[in-house]
Amino acid sequence: MPQAAGDELASRLAAELIIGATTAPVLSAMLRDEHREARRQIADRLRALHPGWLAGQAIGVATLILAAIDGLMLQIDGIRWRIRTGAPWRDVPACYGHWFSVYGLFRRWQREGVWARILAALQACADAAGKIGWTVSVDSTITRAHQHAAGARRDGHLQKEPPGGVHSEPADHALGRSRGGLTTKTHLACEQGRKLLAAVVTAGQRGDSPQFIPVLAKIRVARLGGGRPRTRPDRVLADKAYTSKANRTHLRRRGIKACIPSKAGQDAHRRAKGSKGGRPPSFDPAFYRLRHAVECGINLLKGNRGMATRYGKLAVRYEAVVIIAAINQWLSAL
Structure with missing residues (x-):
């Protein structure tokens, strides 16, 4: 087998071991830079799965895979550094590997849905x-898009490798035009600990209420x-932006309690109908004060400059940036 093909195979096997064959504590250890301990546990996992790899004629394969794991750890650190600082990919320090390899890992794992799987594993461990x-x-929350975020191909679906991967790229690339320039809106749901549970990315001019149900539909925390x-x-x-009849009906049908204030115009319209207007929706001001969690969560996410300003041309890439910023949040809680 050629050396390049062997390195690629080793990288993919290492990725599968990191994401699929390891437990959440091992995953957390690796992403917290505790590489030595995580590497030892990966070696133990390899011994259990393939005893001959670490003791016998195939020891070179195991060494290659363990070396690939070390390289992946550095590249993951480089990806997190870039998203935290918002620097161009070409400016990623050489200590994390060649910038194109770092970006290639980010892009490949976005296309294969690996970042979402990491986030799901951390959420399951936290639950x-x-x-x-x-x-x-x-x-x-609204995010200003850099001028370099414009100019994505309109016929991306005709490429040999479409940009979306496991998720399709929207036609408008989640870029909205307004007087302020290009913007992207991230609709998100945060738990009470200010950490992200689900997010949907749309163009900046899109309304909040239509994305209420899609955001809740993306909440999915596995049970270990x-x-x-x-x-x-x-x-x-x-808040009041979500006080529509459709949203309240959806929550009622699913047996979820709602704490959403109603708009003054809706209240006046209901009172004008008299007894036919029905009862006002329940609202608890004391519980509503807990809504600060999502505001604080947005501030924590935007502490990552790569998320606070959008630089990528594709919506699926920016959504991956949001997911990685959320991964950093969950790592700090575990």
């Missing part, structure tokens, strides 16, 4: 430890002990 508060707050993943919060908090 098992009781570190998720299931009072969920929903809101959105088996069973169905948890998808239903105990209570949902949101």
